[in-house]
Structures are given as structure tokens and as C-alpha cells.
Amino acid sequence: MILSDTRILEEIEKGTIVISPFDRKYLGTNSYDVHLGRHLATYKDRVLDARRHNEIEHFEIPAEGYILQPGTLYLGVTEEYTETHAHVPFLEGKSSTGRLGIDIHATAGKGDVGFCNTWTLEISCAQPVRVYAGMPIGQLIYFVVEGEVATFYNKKGNAKYNNRTVKPVESMMWRNEF
Ligand SMILES: Nc1ccn([C@H]2C[C@H](O)[C@@H](COP(=O)(O)OP(=O)(O)OP(=O)(O)O)O2)c(=O)n1
Numbered sequence: 001m002i003l004s005d006t007r008i009l010e011e012i013e014k015g016t017i018v019i020s021p022f023d024r025k026y027l028g029t030n031s032y033d034v035h036l037g038r039h040l041a042t043y044k045d046r047v048l049d050a051r052r053h054n055e056i057e058h059f060e061i062p063a064e065g066y067i068l069q070p071g072t073l074y075l076g077v078t079e080e081y082t083e084t085h086a087h088v089p090f091l092e093g094k095s096s097t098g099r100l101g102i103d104i105h106a107t108a109g110k111g112d113v114g115f116c117n118t119w120t121l122e123i124s125c126a127q128p129v130r131v132y133a134g135m136p137i138g139q140l141i142y143f144v145v146e147g148e149v150a151t152f153y154n155k156k157g158n159a160k161y162n163n164r165t166v167k168p169v170e171s172m173m174w175r176n177e178f
Pocket residue numbers: 091105106108109110111112113115118119120121122153158159160161
């Protein structure tokens with residue numbers, strides 16, 4: 001089950017969903033539109049290594065926008081800081097961004113109950129496209145969770161992506177043991 005607009009508002013009232021900044025006009029029928037933050041990042045090395053800590057370089061999107069190029073993975077970030085304490089948040093693209101050939105996540109759209117942070121976007125594009133800070137980039141939807149949650153993401157000792165940040169965060173795969 002996905003929360004409707006009125007249910008999302010009720011959860012915000014209760015504090016079990018936090019979206020900051022929040023503007024009622026970005027609430028859809030059963031989703032909330034999130035926006036591209038001004039910080040982008042790219043990996044320093046062209047060849048990434050899943051066992052290593054691959055470092056990134058941050059930069060800001062200028063007022064005139066920034067042209068994304070195919071063949072490069074950009075890490076972006078939502079303007080919105082979110083907390084979801086009782087539901088499973090999912091980050092989805094928007095049809096309008098998809099129609100510009102922009103993907104905002106690479107296989108990872110699911111969030112966890114207890115996730116408290118901005119969302120890192122794994123951005124790629126089909127052809128060069130100019131993007132702007134503050135543009136609508138995706139939408140959050142909220143699923144009802146079935147059963148008790150034993151370990152909330154923000155209580156999990158090894159949660160990799162719960163340290164509050166306004167900049168995108170690189171892959172922490174290196175912290176997995178494999
Ligand atoms: N595009 C995305 C997808 C998810 N997240 C956030 C919300 C999730 O609650 C958190 C962790 O996502 P995963 O569980 O998919 O990531 P990992 O399993 O790699 O990390 P961990 O070991 O911390 O669970 O990252 C994000 O910022 N951007």
C-alpha cells in the first residue's frame with residue numbers, strides 16, 4: 001500500500017515523516033516531488049574499484065545550469081532532508097526527467113524505515129542535458145511496512161548513509177566484507 005496525499009500529510013503532522021523544506025504544492029496524489037540540490041560530484045578515477053574507497057570531487061551547479069554528459073556517473077543530492085520513521089520510502093524518477101533522458105538512480109530506489117538524510121542521486125543521461133539546481137528531479141513515495149521492524153536504519157550500527165549531509169555521498173561498498 002502506498003500512502004495517499006492526505007496520509008502523507010497526517011504522517012508529517014505526527015512527525016513520522018519529515019520533509020524539509022516542505023511545500024504543499026509539491027505534494028502529488030500519492031507522492032512528494034523532490035528537487036535537485038546544488039551540489040554534484042563525480043569520481044576522481046575513471047576506473048572504479050568496488051573493494052576500494054573511490055573518492056569523489058564535489059562541485060556546484062552554476063546559475064546558468066550544468067550540462068551533464070553521457071558516459072559519466074554524477075552523484076547528486078536532493079534539496080530535501082527527509083526522515084521516515086514508520087514507512088518504507090522509495091525514491092522514484094519523474095516522467096518529465098525521464099523524458100529528458102535523465103536517470104536519477106542506478107538500481108537503488110528503496111529507502112529504509114528510519115533513514116534520516118538527504119538522498120544521494122546516481123545520475124546518468126542519454127544525451128547531453130543542462131540541469132539546474134532546484135529543478136524537480138524525482139518523487140518520494142511511501143509504502144506501508146508489514147510487520148515489526150527489529151532494526152531501524154538510523155539505529156543500525158553499520159548504516160552507511162545516515163550521517164546528515166547536504167552533499168552527495170560516494171559508494172561505501174568498501175565497508176562491506178566480501
Ligand atoms: N538512490 C538512493 C537510494 C537510497 N538512499 C538511501 C536510503 C536508504 O535507506 C540508504 C541505504 O540504501 P541501501 O540499503 O540500498 O544501501 P546499502 O545496502 O548499500 O547500504 P547499507 O549497508 O547502509 O544498508 O540510502 C539514497 O540516499 N539514495
